[in-house]
Amino acid sequence: MATLREAKVGSEVKVKSLKGEGALKRRLMDMGFTKGCKVYIRKVAPLGDPVEVTIRGYELSVRKDDAECIEVE
Numbered sequence: 410m411a412t413l414r415e416a417k418v419g420s421e422v423k424v425k426s427l428k429g430e431g432a433l434k435r436r437l438m439d440m441g442f443t444k445g446c447k448v449y450i451r452k453v454a455p456l457g458d459p460v461e462v463t464i465r466g467y468e469l470s471v472r473k474d475d476a477e478c479i480e481v482e
Contacts, residue, residue, distance in 0.1 A: 413448065413460065414476035421449045422481035429478040441465045442479055 424446045449463040459470040
């Protein structure tokens with residue numbers, strides 16, 4: 410299963426599901442990561458953390474650990 414952390418810079422992926430429990434899952438959903446939502450990977454910081462994405466028309470930085478919880482296709 411591919412995750413947002415593994416997505417390549419410049420690609421557009423679709424959120425398939427969210428892993429995680431409680432507060433983490435709620436926070437990701439509040440950021441806009443919901444099933445079927447398209448996410449464009451803008452860039453990755455030099456050390457790989459964070460990942461900068463465009464989702465629902467706004468730019469967002471996501472930590473590697475959080476990106477690992479977002480399954481994409």
